[in-house]
Amino acid sequence: MTVFYFVAFLSLFFAVMTIISKNPVHSVLYLVVTFFTFSIHYILLNAQFLAVVNFIIYMGAIMVLFLFVLMLLNMNEDSEPLKSIFVKAMGVIAGMCFIIILAASFKVLQTSPPLEIINPEIGLVGNLGKVLFKEFLLPFEISSILLLTAMVGAVLLGKKDKKKA
Amino acid sequence: MEFAFIIEKFILIIVVFVITLVIAMYSTLAERKVAGFMQDRLGPDRAGIFGILQPLCDGGKFFFKEEIIPAGAHRPLFILGPTLAIITACIGSAVIPWGQALTIGDRVVELQVADVNVGILYIFGVVALGVYGIMLGGWASNNKFSLMGAVRAASQSISYELAMGLSIIALLMVTQSLSLKEIVAQQEGFVNWNIWAQPLGFLIFLICAFAETNRVPFDLPECETELVGGYHTEYSSMKLGLYMFSEYINMFVSSALMAAIYFGGYNFPFMYDLGLSANWITIIGVFVFFIKIIAFIFFFMWIRWTLPRFRYDQLMNLGWKMLIPLALANIALTGVFIILKDKFF
Numbered sequence: 001m002t003v004f005y006f007v008a009f010l011s012l013f014f015a016v017m018t019i020i021s022k023n024p025v026h027s028v029l030y031l032v033v034t035f036f037t038f039s040i041h042y043i044l045l046n047a048q049f050l051a052v053v054n055f056i057i058y059m060g061a062i063m064v065l066f067l068f069v070l071m072l073l074n075m076n077e078d079s080e081p082l083k084s085i086f087v088k089a090m091g092v093i094a095g096m097c098f099i100i101i102l103a104a105s106f107k108v109l110q111t112s113p114p115l116e117i118i119n120p121e122i123g124l125v126g127n128l129g130k131v132l133f134k135e136f137l138l139p140f141e142i143s144s145i146l147l148l149t150a151m152v153g154a155v156l157l158g159k160k161d162k163k164k165a
Numbered sequence: 166m167e168f169a170f171i172i173e174k175f176i177l178i179i180v181v182f183v184i185t186l187v188i189a190m191y192s193t194l195a196e197r198k199v200a201g202f203m204q205d206r207l208g209p210d211r212a213g214i215f216g217i218l219q220p221l222c223d224g225g226k227f228f229f230k231e232e233i234i235p236a237g238a239h240r241p242l243f244i245l246g247p248t249l250a251i252i253t254a255c256i257g258s259a260v261i262p263w264g265q266a267l268t269i270g271d272r273v274v275e276l277q278v279a280d281v282n283v284g285i286l287y288i289f290g291v292v293a294l295g296v297y298g299i300m301l302g303g304w305a306s307n308n309k310f311s312l313m314g315a316v317r318a319a320s321q322s323i324s325y326e327l328a329m330g331l332s333i334i335a336l337l338m339v340t341q342s343l344s345l346k347e348i349v350a351q352q353e354g355f356v357n358w359n360i361w362a363q364p365l366g367f368l369i370f371l372i373c374a375f376a377e378t379n380r381v382p383f384d385l386p387e388c389e390t391e392l393v394g395g396y397h398t399e400y401s402s403m404k405l406g407l408y409m410f411s412e413y414i415n416m417f418v419s420s421a422l423m424a425a426i427y428f429g430g431y432n433f434p435f436m437y438d439l440g441l442s443a444n445w446i447t448i449i450g451v452f453v454f455f456i457k458i459i460a461f462i463f464f465f466m467w468i469r470w471t472l473p474r475f476r477y478d479q480l481m482n483l484g485w486k487m488l489i490p491l492a493l494a495n496i497a498l499t500g501v502f503i504i505l506k507d508k509f510f
Contacts, residue, residue, distance in 0.1 A: 067300055067304075
């Protein structure tokens with residue numbers, strides 16, 4: 001349990017650092033570390049496959065692409081557009097409203113009884129695969145079609161327009 | 166966790182680490198010797214007999230050189246770059262099974278640091294992390310050639326990771342396991358090696374391994390004719406040394422991985438027909454495994470001094486338009502073969 005609290009503290013700490021750091025590249029790097037702590041959480045829950053996949057896809061691919069774009073744009077504190085005081089005030093008010101709603105909803109909801117994992121081996125790859133391909137086959141396939149659609153859309157947008165060229 | 170277990174793993178980790186570093190060190194010498202052989206020269210032969218002390222001299226020189234951090238560089242990230250590169254290179258070898266179990270007295274010692282249930286994916290994760298070292302180093306140098314090198318490295322590694330992952334999927338369909346220990350244990354003898362079941366998959370994996378380790382013909386991130394030194398243009402002293410060293414360690418780890426998952430790892434022909442005791446089989450197996458690894462390292466060098474470098478668009482075309490469709494076809498073919506085998510044999 002102490003391990004959990006320590007790792008949870010780390011994830012919250014790095015998540016906050018992601019938001020408050022001025023340099024966008026630092027921001028992305030803190031986000032990478034945050035994802036790394038998520039992987040540790042998965043391992044603590046005995047979900048090795050999820051941990052490794054989170055590691056490969058989020059840290060190894062998606063964040064690399066984020067970093068890639070930021071490095072090419074070369075944004076820094078000087079190039080940050082200055083927003084008017086009015087916009088900033090709006091942001092503060094909206095954020096406060098969101099916090100109030102969150103607090104209120106937590107107060108209304110009863111805390112659920114602690115979740116008991118029926119099968120502690122559920123996170124291992126064999127069991128996960130069986131669950132995905134037997135019980136949740138339809139949602140699984142539909143989400144894969146969704147991803148494919150997104151990919152086709154991206155390729156289409158990225159293609160050169162033949163009429164103009 | 167008992168005390169003896171911790172000691173055992175600790176010793177194993179130290180041994181694997183030392184072997185990794187020694188092999189990486191002597192790969193630098195071997196590379197120059199192989200280059201000399203290919204080009205009909207002698208190669209380094211001044212330091213010690215056959216130049217055997219050359220890596221030590223190089224290492225000493227790297228340590229004592231003046232270290233320069235450019236004024237415009239981002240200092241913490243500039244230092245973090247090579248650190249990450251060497252760390253990610255070293256931790257990859259943790260899941261590779263170096264041999265079968267040794268029996269010492271009544272203790273059974275597994276010659277593998279960690280038998281992770283998803284071992285093969287762990288290596289992928291580590292490889293994916295390796296690109297951060299290059300990217301951070303290139304960006305933090307504040308030099309446009311370094312940045313170009315870093316951007317090339319990132320896009321190259323992401324493109325080839327896809328094809329590599331797809332080639333592994335076909336392999337996993339055959340082995341039915343993600344644990345490297347089990348994958349190697351299945352390939353007993355000679356006819357069970359995965360290379361016979363997955364020749365196309367191996368070819369794709371091999372090409373991707375070259376791309377992931379930034380070796381010729383895929384060494385565009387450090388292409389000296391276009392980018393001065395690529396991502397490590399601004400680096401000097403041991404930081405440059407660490408970048409070069411991490412390349413050789415990566416080469417060693419990927420050779421070990423290829424030998425383990427496609428060429429049987431520690432298995433050798435007729436291993437149970439010679440009437441040897443289990444411990445002797447293990448010891449010979451470890452030697453056989455290292456011979457396979459060294460053969461692969463030689464192959465990496467052979468390619469380096471044989472083929473010219475790709476152009477960048479050729480690299481992307483090969484990755485996206487050739488290797489990925491081939492890998493997908495390989496998955497489909499493997500599936501068909503498995504079903505046919507189940508039906509008729």
